[in-house]
Amino acid sequence: MDKHDILELEMKASFDFFWKEAVTDPDSPAYGLIRDGNGPNDANRASIASVGFGLSAIVIGVEKGWITKEEGHERALGTLKTFWYNVEELNGFFFHFLDMKTAEKYENDYDVASIIDTSLFLNGAITVAEYFGREVYDYFDKIYKRVDWTKYYDEERNYYYMGYKEETGGTGQWDHYAEQLMQYILGVGSPTYAVPAKIYDGFDRPKREYKDYTFYSAPHNPMFIHQYSHAWYDFRNVVDADGVNWFDNSVQATKAQRQYAIDNKDKRPSYSEKAWGFTACDGPRGYHAHGAPAWDREGNPVENDDGTIAPTAALGSIIFTPEESLDALEYFYKEVPELWSEYGFLDSYNAEGEELWVAERVIGIDKGAGLLMLFNYQSHLLYDLYMNNEYVKKGTELLNWTQQS
Structure with a gap:
């Protein structure tokens, strides 16, 4: 079996997670919600970020012939109706985790709605809105226009809060580069509660160097920060007013991670030129x-x-490092067979101990980042859909992000 055969297996298995681990009872107030993962603690816990990736997975499933367009339309429309009518929200923002039975905030979730997870959900909603149009678009439009981005804007310090409570105001801060680039597009492009474009200038951009690679990063540098916004927005030929190309930045960050694995393979038995990749995930501890x-x-x-x-x-970095990512894909499948499951690769593994440790579950956001990026490697469709959205276009223009010739 060659690399591209394995890629197709992983894509189909990842799609199956989003399709099968969703609430499918049309009479349920939580119809369309998708589990955070498939572990024992995930049975009744949905993730709105997982739903965002799952909505885009519907488009992939239709295009691949795994489901019909009618099936995809029904799931997409029903999911957006759930978010409009039933999902607990605050100023249009949704809570990170939801109850799979009631669509209300999950009992052990944070007590503030999440701007980043809402943004990930909205990205998926944009995708299905552009793909199916009509009623699906109408529900996306209502959901998006309800989001009051100004509530999460710290005007004095010019950055987004991470959360907000009516009683105490904003909490946390998006004050440095991470996965939040999508929030500037969505917040600036809003037709109802927009934040000013200058918010994009409000976060720090610390530049780091490792061997031959230089890139902007966040503390601790998990790979997802360089991937999530790129799953929908096509940064490949886009530069900001300062000439920064975030696609090139992610290329540098990805190559640095792989080089780190090569440099430390004598210290860490898990690592090699084909076994690399460090991000937020389950681990032995x-x-x-x-x-x-x-x-x-x-x-x-x-x-x-x-x-x-x-x-x-x-x-999830395959569009940044195609050959290196395909080599890793093949290695994981052939050399670590314990990783394979009903839903493709399990979340993670570690070969540090006497016995190989392998995660017991998959996680929706990790399967989603992989699935969308593998499809983006094959097709431009998700990018075309997202970039064609009127609000994404507006946000891009107001941010003064321009296409390179």
Whole structure:
């Protein structure tokens, strides 16, 4: 079996997670919600970010012939109706985790709605809105226009809050580069509650160097920060007013991760030129935002890896490092067969101990980043759909992001 055959297997298995691990009872107030993962603690816990990736997965499923367009339309429309009528929200923002039975905030979730997870959901909603049009678009449009981005805007310090409570105001801050680029597009492009384009200038852009690679990063440098916005927005030929190309930045960050694995393969038995990828994932000591090479907020090198490798880190970077990611895909499938499951690669593995440790579950956001990026490697469709959206176009123009010739 060659690399491209394995790629197709992983894509289909990842799609199956989003299709099968959803609420499919049309009479349920939670219809269309998708589990955060398929572990024992995920049975009644949906993730709105997982739903965002899952909505885009519907388009992939139709295009691949895994479901009919009618089936995809029904699931997409029903999911958006759930978010319009039933899902608990605050100022249009949704909570990270939802109850799979009631669509209300999950009992153990944070008590603030999440701007980044809402943005990931909206990205998926844009995709199906553009693909199916008509009523699906109408529900997306109502949901999007309800989001009050100004509530999450710290005007004095010119950045987004991470959360917001009516009683106490904003909490946390998006004050440095990470996965949030999508939030500037969506917030600036809003026709109802827009934030000013200058918010894009409000976050720090610390530049880091590792060997031959230079790139902007966040503390601890998990790979997902360089991937998530790129799953929908086509940054390949786009530069901002300062000439920054975020696609090129992700290429540098991905190559640095692989080089780190090569440089440390004598120290970490999991690592090699074909076994690499460090991101937020399950590990032997629980869920952790693994990243390498890594630095603290002051730019001092730190060790933030423990031998745990997450396939999504390499697979979700396939548009940045095609050959290297395909080599990793083949390695994971052939050399670590314990990773394979009903839904493709399990979340992670670690070969540091006497016995190989392998995650017991898949996680929706990790399967989603991998699936969307593998499809983006094959097709331009998701990018075409997202970039064609009127609000994405508006946000791009107001941010003064321009196409390179």
